[in-house]
Amino acid sequence: MDGDLLHPLPQGLYCPAGDFFIDPMLPVERAVVTHAHGDHARSGSALYHVAEAGIGLMRERLGADATLHAHPYGERFTLGDTIVSLHPSGHVLGAAQVRIEGCGKVAVVSGDYKRDPDPTCEPFEPVPCDVFVTESTFGLPIYRWPPMSQVIDDLLGWLEDCKARGVPAVLFCYALGKAQRVLAELVRRDPDRVVHLHGAMVRLVEAYRDAGVVLSPTVPVSDSAKGRDFAGELVMAPPSAAGSPWMRRFAKASTAFASGWMQVRGARRRRGYDRGFIVSDHADWPGLLRSVEESCAKRVYVTHGDGEALIRYLTERGVDARPLRSLGAMPQPRTSEEGD
Amino acid sequence: MRRFARLFETLDRTTSTTAKRDAMVAYFAEAPAADAAWAAYVLGGGKLKRTASSTELRLALAAETGYAEWLIDECYEQVGDLAETVALMLPEGDADDGDVPLHVWMEARLPSLSRMDAAGRVDLLREWWRALPRDQLFLANKLLTGALRVGVSHRLLVQAVAHWANLPTDLIAHRLSGTWHPTAEAFAALAGPERADEHAGDRPYPFFLASPLEESPSVLGDVGDWLAEWKWDGIRAQVMRRGDEALLWSRGEERLDGRFPEIEQAAIALPRGCVLDGEVLAWTLDENHPLPFAALQKRIGKLKPGPKLLADTPVRLMAYDLLEQDGEDLRERPLGERRERLAALIDDLGPTLMLSPAVRADDWEALATVRGESRERRTEGLMLKRLASPYRVGRKRGDWWKWKVDPYTLDAVLLYAQPGHGRRSGLFTDYTFGVWDGDSLVPVAKAYSGLDDTEIGRLDRWIRAHTIDRFGPVRSVETVHVFELAFEAIQVSNRHKSGVAVRFPRILRWRTDKAIHDADTLDTLRGLAAG
Numbered sequence: 016m017d018g019d020l021l022h023p024l025p026q027g028l029y030c031p032a033g034d035f036f037i038d039p040m041l042p043v044e045r046a047v048v049t050h051a052h053g054d055h056a057r058s059g060s061a062l063y064h065v066a067e068a069g070i071g072l073m074r075e076r077l078g079a080d081a082t083l084h085a086h087p088y089g090e091r092f093t094l095g096d097t098i099v100s101l102h103p104s105g106h107v108l109g110a111a112q113v114r115i116e117g118c119g120k121v122a123v124v125s126g127d128y129k130r131d132p133d134p135t136c137e138p139f140e141p142v143p144c145d146v147f148v149t150e151s152t153f154g155l156p157i158y159r160w161p162p163m164s165q166v167i168d169d170l171l172g173w174l175e176d177c178k179a180r181g182v183p184a185v186l187f188c189y190a191l192g193k194a195q196r197v198l199a200e201l202v203r204r205d206p207d208r209v210v211h212l213h214g215a216m217v218r219l220v221e222a223y224r225d226a227g228v229v230l231s232p233t234v235p236v237s238d239s240a241k242g243r244d245f246a247g248e249l250v251m252a253p254p255s256a257a258g259s260p261w262m263r264r265f266a267k268a269s270t271a272f273a274s275g276w277m278q279v280r281g282a283r284r285r286r287g288y289d290r291g292f293i294v295s296d297h298a299d300w301p302g303l304l305r306s307v308e309e310s311c312a313k314r315v316y317v318t319h320g321d322g323e324a325l326i327r328y329l330t331e332r333g334v335d336a337r338p339l340r341s342l343g344a345m346p347q348p349r350t351s352e353e354g355d
Numbered sequence: 356m357r358r359f360a361r362l363f364e365t366l367d368r369t370t371s372t373t374a375k376r377d378a379m380v381a382y383f384a385e386a387p388a389a390d391a392a393w394a395a396y397v398l399g400g401g402k403l404k405r406t407a408s409s410t411e412l413r414l415a416l417a418a419e420t421g422y423a424e425w426l427i428d429e430c431y432e433q434v435g436d437l438a439e440t441v442a443l444m445l446p447e448g449d450a451d452d453g454d455v456p457l458h459v460w461m462e463a464r465l466p467s468l469s470r471m472d473a474a475g476r477v478d479l480l481r482e483w484w485r486a487l488p489r490d491q492l493f494l495a496n497k498l499l500t501g502a503l504r505v506g507v508s509h510r511l512l513v514q515a516v517a518h519w520a521n522l523p524t525d526l527i528a529h530r531l532s533g534t535w536h537p538t539a540e541a542f543a544a545l546a547g548p549e550r551a552d553e554h555a556g557d558r559p560y561p562f563f564l565a566s567p568l569e570e571s572p573s574v575l576g577d578v579g580d581w582l583a584e585w586k587w588d589g590i591r592a593q594v595m596r597r598g599d600e601a602l603l604w605s606r607g608e609e610r611l612d613g614r615f616p617e618i619e620q621a622a623i624a625l626p627r628g629c630v631l632d633g634e635v636l637a638w639t640l641d642e643n644h645p646l647p648f649a650a651l652q653k654r655i656g657k658l659k660p661g662p663k664l665l666a667d668t669p670v671r672l673m674a675y676d677l678l679e680q681d682g683e684d685l686r687e688r689p690l691g692e693r694r695e696r697l698a699a700l701i702d703d704l705g706p707t708l709m710l711s712p713a714v715r716a717d718d719w720e721a722l723a724t725v726r727g728e729s730r731e732r733r734t735e736g737l738m739l740k741r742l743a744s745p746y747r748v749g750r751k752r753g754d755w756w757k758w759k760v761d762p763y764t765l766d767a768v769l770l771y772a773q774p775g776h777g778r779r780s781g782l783f784t785d786y787t788f789g790v791w792d793g794d795s796l797v798p799v800a801k802a803y804s805g806l807d808d809t810e811i812g813r814l815d816r817w818i819r820a821h822t823i824d825r826f827g828p829v830r831s832v833e834t835v836h837v838f839e840l841a842f843e844a845i846q847v848s849n850r851h852k853s854g855v856a857v858r859f860p861r862i863l864r865w866r867t868d869k870a871i872h873d874a875d876t877l878d879t880l881r882g883l884a885a886g
Contacts, residue, residue, distance in 0.1 A: 156422060157430045157443040269369070278443065280367070281435050281780030284506075285808070289369050324429045331423070 049126030069109015105139035107192030178247030435780020438496030805862025
């Protein structure tokens, strides 16, 4: 019974054999947290097991007084009747897949993951298992990520264009993970460029630097004098800043959004961005299929997004694939566009 | 088509209308006229007659990718645009077909599909797809499947052409009105010097459109400076008396030839060289008032109406304005003068051409009282037009106002949802609402607009989590949410399951304070329809 290892409850995904929750949405006794995005790392639980590589970010999210047990990737530790280990998922700094061994089998909960190279974190590690839980945020064949080098080419072209037109370039992206990934790619191609940061990004960017990740030089927008002209310069901000009074400083700016959702034209147009850059920290369709295959799992559970298309596609190819919620009562699906 | 693909990319990558206009001007200046003509045509909203069906595109896509049709449908549901779905699903290639010019695509390649059978079309589509680079692949399919939708309005296109030609926008709007055939010569002619007989062809004059009046009309000054007319609910049209015929153009600048023979026959009696602006209305002869818009809809759909339809649903033209007389363009003359001429011109031509009656009142207050009779008179409110105003081009504020009566409202329950297209692709934004008929909810209205982006996002997530059943792209949802809908008119209809049809339904607000049992009943709506 897979239910011995994995049982979705309203609080989150529960492991009965090990008596712990993975990414609980409500306070619990014992939690294993895959990564520091707000919809996975929630404060209030008594004890957290996390990957050592992400400890700084976890402190930011869970608070200085939270009890954290940090584990190096691959270290095996015992929880209840199970042996647990954390393995890189390639999603953001310190993101982990959770391997659970118990009841005579191995389950891997991959959390959020991607297969594309990312200079800010360890690459995804395929972990053989009997039961594989995969996300499917981008579970349709229309989602195929272009190589990052090509995206950065486009981004640099956009910056050139903004410089020629004498307007600021405001790039919206998620403050944890995406922003640092763009800065880490950018510093390799355009090392002298100074990037202006929205206040919500400053501490998280510092946390990455503290972890030894090399990023473009940055300066908070708030350090600039009032009325400073940002023409031709790159400003980065979280999507929530779009349309806010904060944007008044950047009148006439060309705006862009870096996200996997930008693969589809309509998704960009309805948000009113001038440009969309396809950068995602989730697996694209080929990445999902490859991960399912490399897991060698006999059974695959799918979570996040609709998942129905991926399940049907895998089923038609002889894979035993089911929705994760079929194992029990699932919490509300999370909002579809967080943390990509 | 490489150059046009670059233009499209530039247009698609900015939301600034000035930047879009400049990009088009640059393109018109450098592109060969035969291509520029087609670019102007499609950017202005022109489409080719569809030469391959959606089914054929899906079949070709399934054959080319090996994906099952259900998966293609799922992807289409997310993308909301078939051309883009094709471009996103086909394997990456480094194909390069050289550069087949835009006009060859539009004049030879795409039309050639119509001379083949379905299997031939599928094969040819696949052949093209393999040869095209990604950006042109998307564009070729866009040109095949419909409008470009790249944030260029017809007005913006007119401005770009005017800039390029260095001529007034009103003149270019007129030159591009009606059926404009995109040829190299026609494109060059757009930039030709203005002629005295510019208006003498069979192109309609660009329509002057009224703006909604959102404040009290007292801000408009002296009531005596204004002409008030009823706001009729029909099809705005121009009647042009040319040579031996009378031409009828809709406000969408489509020829209505043959659809309304009564009006064409009556208009033949007009002297040559005159143009009327008015409203086509279905009209009851015995009671002398207009029929509901639904009656007129029966006529719009019929290219050659039969004797029964002509007898049951006769139409008339409610004439508003005279734009041309004796071959002279009258648009710069004041409305008061144009209307006097119009009255004299159609006075003894029989009942089919009616003069839109002036609604007289001594002050705005008295006029507001008369406006209260709008529904009884089967109109949507009043039009207010400055008597001294010229007949302008397009929607220009200041001289013409529509002062509509408040809409009807009803509270209805969300029953079904399906994904939108274009900007709203991948989101559930097309809703069906129902009201109570005894113990069950029956659908009465579909609405697409009225919620803000936050509400749309919230409702979209709720719909995904509370779907009961799926019928293709349509989802039936748990009956929980009540919305207040506004609509302009309601009438009895045997084409609708509910027995009533509402006109222009839209969402006013999400009534989170109401439970489904607070929603309206079908009996209430029937009462309104009967009243």
